[in-house]
Amino acid sequence: MKILAIESSCDETAAAVVEDGRKTLSNVIASQVKEHIIYGGVVPEIASRMHAQAISGVTAKALSDANVDLGGIDAIGVTYAPGLIGALLVGVNFAKGLSYSSGKPLVPTHHLRSHIAANYLTQPSLEPPFLCLVVSGGHTHIVAVKDYTEFEVIGRTQDDAAGECMDKSARSMGLDYPGGLNLDRVSKGGNPDAYSFPRPRVDGSKYDFSFSGLKTAVINTVHNASQKGESLNVPDLGASCIKAVTRCLTENTLAAAEEYGYKKIALAGGVSANSVLRADMTALCAKKGIELFMPELKYCGDNAAMVASQAYYEFLSGNTAGPDLNAYATMEI
16 A cells, blocks of 8 residues: 655655555655755745745655656645644644545644654564654653554653753754754764763653753753853763753663553654664664664655555554645644
């Protein structure tokens, strides 16, 4: 079964064709980084306009790269929640038009479910149940994946996401957008023990996260140094920030796996590309005898192949929509 999927939840316009939820036939992404970099982050109105400009060409290329036309597609998947509402509406309305004109079923797909499904594209042995740490610029969740379309959130951030913390910390250090990616790059070789940052905990919710205080601590370190005329070692500060974030992520995830009896852990989301997080999780899981699954780097950020993968399982479970499908800025997984 071939699924054509469309992703437009933030600042990547993407389309892909995936066969049987596991085999990527095409994966096309039009990035908007160059347009947003001058603002230090994503401008929603600009993102929406650029999606509208790119979506037709990106979808045509995805079909061409997969050597298939709409007649050879079995269903059309689209990200409909969560995300920037204007950006989502571009993808949803385009997918509805394709579905109506071609007569192909329309499959509404949740963005976070898709990030989890990114692992299926490169980890053929991975099947539910497993525990997944979903970590990105907008989300930080520990999710029990009970089946392909059955999920339970065990822990989540109570304020900022881990990616938000690293993005804003990077911006305060003078690094360009995307902050998390550039923070990872410049921090290689830095001393992660040069600066001491708090380990935030959430009272009464032992698997939840809180990153707003950590973000503030990093920003205050930068501002205090500036006010005193002192110079900062950016690689050291970046490495210390990343260490503080990954310590929270790994400790909570491994503790949840132990309590709930999971012997398989997966990573997902844009921050799953972070080199320190990947290395730390690899070492800790090996030490505890837990099997670790991570998506290829090309599937960590937003892309449509992951949407097509999850849409395949949604379609098999009978999850389809009609022309009244709407987009939603927020939605539980």
